[in-house]
Amino acid sequence: MHKSQRLLQLMMVINMKMSFTARELAEEFNLSTRTISRDLQDLSDLGFPIYSVQGRGGGYRLLRERMLPPIAFLEKEAISIFFACQSLQYFGSVPFEDEATSALHKFYHYLPKDTKEQIDRLKNKFVIWNPKRSISSSIVKTLLQAIMLQKVVAIQYSSNKQESLRNIQPIGIYASQGYWYCPAFCFMRNQYRLFRADRILHAELNDSIPFQDEIDQRTVFNWDTFEKKHLENVMLTIKLTPNGITKIDSNSWFHTADYEKNEDGGTTIRLKIPRKDLYFYVDMIWGLGHEAKIIEPIEAIEYINKKIELIRKQYV
Incomplete structure (x- = not known):
């Protein structure tokens, strides 16, 4: 085996082992410990993050930031x-x-x-637009680390002008309309909740609370399935113009809606939602202006009329 091939194989083996001795590698590669020691020094000179551990039970270890071997791409x-x-x-x-x-x-x-x-x-010919939101990248990174490392996260959360300290076990992270959302189990409420990352003021891993495998079985697609089945639901029906349907198609909150084409070229969508979330959805429809008209339920129409009246009074 050429030395270059051996060094590549050595990199892959080391990445899997994390800690090892020269004798262990020598036996695995059927080489002398002197040859393996020289190879390890060559890898170290190339920037591969190996350091030696002195004393009894010593050997070699990888630094936390491991280096992956080269990968060939078409x-x-x-x-x-x-x-x-x-x-x-x-x-x-x-x-x-x-x-x-x-x-x-x-x-x-x-x-x-x-x-x-x-x-x-x-460049500048192929772009995927997303609304830019002000979100701390460190918060999103901590939530993602918690999922990968199977940890609980202690957060400081701001909602409805109130701040609270909570411990959550993140289930996943997804982006919608430029925002990052994190479905998680909230240990304070003892319930599954949806958290918006931009409302998390501080987040750090918390080893004092055990990670629960049962919670980890859920995904961003089914994290609240059980809870929704036991909530009172309401049918939200909306008539949309062609431009309105284009806008709503990019909103993941409506991805489960039923679509029906209208004779005038528009589209009617129907979506069953928890009644407690009705005004949350109506506020999103409000942003479509004249491109959308709510057909039912009546409380959604009344809510829209109140918003219209408040706006009208501002311009009297």
Whole structure:
């Protein structure tokens, strides 16, 4: 085996082991400990994060930031990965923002010249728009770390002009309309709740509360399925213009709605929602202005009329 091939295999084995001795590697590769020690020194010189542990039970360990071995990509794969990462730039914040920028820079820097030229021609030609919101990237990063490391998070949360300290076990994270949402189990309320990341003022991992596997079985798609079945529901019916339906299609809160085409070119959608969330949905419809008309329920129409009256009074 050529030395270059051996070093690549050694990198992969070390990444899996995290801690090891030169003798263990020598036996696995059927080499002398002297040869393995030289290989480890070569990897260290190349920037692979290995450090030696002195004393009894010593050996080698990897630093926390492990380095992955090289991966070969096809040209089309390289272009798709570059733009998949770049599409996140229009979010107000993304987890591991600095790391993603660094990785994208490395990825672009080592591409062949003709591939770079193809990517450069697509810049400002291929964009995925998202409303920019002011969100702390460190908060989103902590929530994501909690999911990966199976930890509980202590948060300071601001809602309805009140602040509270809570411990939550995040189930997942998703983005909608430029906001990051985190469905989680709230230990203070002893309920599953949906938290908006921009309303979390502070977040840190909390090892004092045990992680619960039962909670971890849920996903962003079914985190509140059981609770919704036991709530009083109401049918929200909305008539939308063609422009209105284009806007509502990008809103994930309406992805389960039933659609029916109208003779006038518009669309009527029907969505069963918990009654307690009615005004939350109506406020989103309010943002569509004349592109949407609520048909039912009556309390939603009355709520819209009150908002219209308040606006009218401001311009009297």
